[in-house]
Amino acid sequence: MVQDIGAGAGFAGERAAGDPLPAGKPPTWRLVVTDDRDPAFHMALDEAMVELVRTGRVPPTLRLYTWRPRSLSLGMNQAVREAVDLEAVKALGVGLVRRPSGGRTVFHDREVTYSIVVPENDPRIPEGVMDAFRRLTEGLVAAFHALGLRTAELQTPEAAAPKSGSPVCFESPGAYELVIGGKKAAGSAQARLGGVLLQHGSVPLSYDEAAMFRLFYFPNEAAREQARERFRRTATAIEAELGRPVRVEALKAALVEGFSRALGIRFVPEPLTPEEAALAERLVREKYGRPEWTFRR
Template identity: 30%
Template sequence: MQVEDWRFLDLNLIQLEKLHGLEEALARSKKFKPTVIFWRASKPILTMGYFTKVEEKLNLKKCWEYGIKFVRRITGGSVGPLDPNIFSYSLIVEEKNPVIPESIEESYSLICGCLVDALKKIGLKASLSNLSDVLIDGKKVSGSAQARVWGKIIQHGFVYLDLDLETFKSLLNMEKLKEKILSLDKRVTWVNKELKKIGKKPLTFEEFKPYVEKAFVKNLNIDFRDEPLTIYERKKANFYSKKFFMDDWNFNPNLHKIANVRFSFKTGKNLINISAYLENKTIKEILITSNFYPEKFFELSQNLKNVPADEKSIKPIVCKFFEENGLNRLNNVTVDAIVKVIMKALNSKQ
């Protein structure tokens, strides 16, 4: 097979929301070149699979307490940590490109095999398991996820160079995931921990990157060509990234698709965002988020589903919620003020 030229983007640090916006912009593009991106999240953040139920997987109170956000991706899988010490990659290519097998299983094996070979080159006993997980001596060090949309294959994944496993465990829902959380120490590892075991020095993102680059070039039989983003591509990436910054997408992608109410209210430093879907003057879905007591507003949202969209029905529910939680006000915002904001939002139906 003839060697193909693929585009290579070395982005280094990037906001996860912007990275996903760029992936979508490239995948939707008609003027497209197969692209591999090396990147790392600019700050600690959680990445969630498309079908993940936030409230079941995460300890939302801890996430908000630590100021760690979560971003939903368009690919499947569960939840995982990302930060500047975790090597990450994205691959976007046409579904019909001869380099990537048509079979999902075979495509995972080829692409994730590049990570396996890179780890072997630095002296670690890596192997592929469960379709897309890379293991070192039976412990997970890398995971990947894939989606086939807009005629393209999007695959992205990570390799833990270092990992703050204790913090990650604290961000998970212990009540529902206790056994899985307690077993993470036995199931997960990271590159520099394993290198230390065999007497080798730790590797940085920049030091590990060439090993992965060489593995991609060799295993996929391609050449990389450095080619910066065009002004148009940056513009489209910014446009598509907006979704990944939105609370309704990250909490409930189904609500994001159907919402006919989106409203923001700011008073002083207090910000309240409301997304909802109204049908026949009834609240079918609603999400209330805020930059103060976010867990309380999220809980309140759950109590307002399938309630008539009128003040007579909504006010008693809000009042009862405040009473049951021993609250008179939230950050100097009274019950009456919150009811008014909710009604103003619902009356703004698109």
């Protein structure tokens, strides 16, 4: 059972009765909650945290956040006009930003997004990219189990779906992504930046399917409808699986519990440092808030 947490509340990664405890006192990482910020700030803060973790000025960090306005994030190498319908983005008042990580476009709406920033040489992080991805995604699996979704699991490489030409991230689950009954229920991307691992991902409670498929670019309506039908077969969300509403705070608590169990660490809630907040604001002005970055491709 998980408990709700908020931006000012603490959660130290308690274990359920009967779970084995690690030998000795578990190491601590920082927990930061930054809700309802705009998309440029969120991506700028991820990069700012990478810099401060790299130089040892802040410890490894789990950040949980929500978006305002609801937003699209582009993969690092996506071409904007091949991924999103810019007229629909403007008409629906949706934010748009380019991530520092790869992958396809994600619609951040009714969800919690997580980011983990940790040195690559941390003993809890395997060396290989896919091994590290698998290890961190085990935290998502544990979080879903804490919510009662016991059938959540990692997609095996053998069952991973081939990439389609669609811009929609959730349309095809890749190796070691979280699935329920073969359907993708969370999407994550990873970047290695100067000896620091950044993994961030979207954990949706539910989808606004009508808005999503209006926002993504398709060459014609037939292609849009085909992608929509594939999405219905290959993607799911927490509330659809549980058959009931779930509070954002309950999902946050489950994510903290899940990563604590998977990594064997304890989280200590802390605010942003003035230095990383200032660096994030500078990165908004100089990079993530500028069209030269968003429309670089």
